[in-house]
Amino acid sequence: MTCIVALTDGRKVCMGADSAGANGWSMSTRADPKIYRVGPFLIGFTSSFRMGQLLGHNLTVAPRPEGTDVLVFMCTTFVEAVRACFTRGGFARKDSERESAGTFLVGYEGRIFRIGDDYQVGENAVNFDACGSGEQVALGSLHTTAGMPMRPEIRLERALAAAAEFSMGVRGPFRIEVLDGQTAQRWNDEAVSDV
Structure with missing residues (x-):
């Protein structure tokens, strides 16, 4: 189920x-969100x-120390906070002493990180990413709209619509949020971006 872009x-x-x-x-339309603002993270x-x-409700991450590389921070401090959060909440799974959880995207400091079910931290070489059952369709859509004079929210809506059309685990309504420094908001209608 799901498509996050x-x-x-x-x-x-x-x-x-x-x-x-x-x-x-079984399929339902959930009222609760799949995107959360957690301090400086989306x-x-x-x-x-x-x-x-x-x-969304139980994760606490210590601030990134000045001078610490963002990727290093995500791989260490952030992931350790996630692991502790999942353990406290009874979600972390162990198999042969190997911990695992689930997959999610994190927006932080103008970058997008993908946290895998084994807690690995990945960052796509392109400026977009997706996860969930509609991932491949959404990535294809984002690829074809790259460089087009189109607002980012429209690109994301098109990617989600394509995933809903071709993946039975994806459905609207779609929610779009923006992380701009310390403020999460809907993407505004400023000048069209090449994002």
């Missing part, structure tokens, strides 16, 4: 999510609503 211009991170809640052959999740609720 994100893109950045190096300063703002725009993130979108669908509203599907799937369980086997987090969009797939895998489990419980995981997303823990991230």
Whole structure:
């Protein structure tokens, strides 16, 4: 289930999510969000609503020390805070002493990070990413609209619509949020960007 999409211009991170809640052959439209603002982070999740609720309501991350590389911070301080949050909330799974959880995207400092179910931190070489069952369709859509004179929110809406059309685990309504420095908001209608 799910499609989370994100893109950045190096300063703002725009993130979108669908509203599907799937369980086997059952599907519902969820009122609760798949994107949360957590301090300076914008987090969009797939895998489990419980995981997303823990991230959105129970995650506390220490500030990044001045001079610490952003990727190093994400791989260490951020991931350790996520692991502790999941353990406290009873979500972390262990198999042969190996911990695992779920997948989610994080917007931070104008960048997009993908946290895998083994807590690895990835950053796409292009300025967009997606996760969830509609991921590949959404990535294809974002690729074809790159460089077009189109507002980022429109690109994300098109990517989500394509995922909903071709993935049975994705459905509207779609939500789009923006992280601009310390402020999460809807993407504004400023000048059209190449993002």
